[in-house]
Amino acid sequence: MALPDIINHQDFLLTIHTNDEKLIKNALPGVHIYPLMLDSENGVWVLRVLFEPGTVLPKHFHTGVVHLYTLAGSWHYTEYPDDLQVAGSYLFEPGGSIHQFQVPADNTEVTDTFMVVMGSNINFDPDGNYMNIMDAGWIEQVMLAAAKEQGIEPNYIKPKSLYGFSK
Numbered sequence: 001m002a003l004p005d006i007i008n009h010q011d012f013l014l015t016i017h018t019n020d021e022k023l024i025k026n027a028l029p030g031v032h033i034y035p036l037m038l039d040s041e042n043g044v045w046v047l048r049v050l051f052e053p054g055t056v057l058p059k060h061f062h063t064g065v066v067h068l069y070t071l072a073g074s075w076h077y078t079e080y081p082d083d084l085q086v087a088g089s090y091l092f093e094p095g096g097s098i099h100q101f102q103v104p105a106d107n108t109e110v111t112d113t114f115m116v117v118m119g120s121n122i123n124f125d126p127d128g129n130y131m132n133i134m135d136a137g138w139i140e141q142v143m144l145a146a147a148k149e150q151g152i153e154p155n156y157i158k159p160k161s162l163y164g165f166s167k
Contacts, residue, residue: 014157016034016036016155016156016157018036018048021034021155022150022152022154023050024143024146024147024152024154025146025150026146027142027143027146028057028142029055030051030052030054030055030103031049031050031051031052031055031057032049032050032051032052032110033047033048033049033050033143034047034048034049035047035139035143035154035156036048036156036157037156037157037158037159038136038137038139038143038156038157038158039136039158039159040135040136040137040140041159042136042159043063043064043118043119043120043135043136044116044117044118044136045115045116045117045135045136045139046115046116046117046157047115047117048071048112048113048114048115049112049113049114049115050110050111050112050113051073051075051110051111051113052110053103053104053105053106053108053109053110053111054103054104054105054107055101055102055103055111056078056100056101056102056103057100057102057123058100058123058124058125058131059078059098059099059100059123059124059126059128060098060099060100060121060122060123060124060134061096061097061098061121061122061124062093062094062095062096062097062098062117062119062120062121063095063096063119063120063121063122064095064117064118064119064120065092065093065094065095065118065119066091066092066093066115066116066117066118067090067091067092067093067115067116068085068090068091068093068113068114068115069089069090069091069113069114069115070085070086070087070088070089070090070091070111070112070113071087071112071114072087072109072111072112073086073087073107073109073110073111073112074086074087074103074104074107075101075102075103075104075111075113076102076104077099077100077101077102078099078100078102079099079100080099084104095118095119119135120133120134120135121133121134121135122134
């Protein structure tokens with residue numbers, strides 16, 4: 001078999017070096033992000049997220065799978081308080097799961113994570129009432145608004161721009 005023709009030619013590698021990027025602080029309260037890749041057309045979001053101690057996200061339903069790797073700190077789901085995710089933990093979440101993410105308030109460091117999310121999070125308030133849908137498009141809007149307030153022009157991969165960067 002012959003080597004196939006290139007389908008997507010690249011003049012350069014699509015790489016984000018988070019150590020060279022500015023952290024977008026408080027995209028949500030206590031949630032700081034480095035956007036890596038946001039694909040609203042296919043519903044995929046890839047982020048490096050840092051969570052402050054005591055951060056609690058809304059209870060949510062996943063429409064797709066999640067790959068979540070903890071780089072530093074710790075967190076757990078409210079529903080699984082004894083299953084603490086610590087630095088070096090990889091968690092696979094199947095689509096259809098429901099849970100609430102929280103970082104222990106007594107953490108002495110920020111929790112640093114890397115996540116690949118397919119689909120949406122459907123968020124609910126403490127009484128189980130629908131709040132909103134968090135997907136790649138929503139994340140991008142919230143992130144861009146926070147970045148603008150902080151004078152940051154974020155650099156991330158956006159497939160809609162013909163597999164290039166957001167700029």
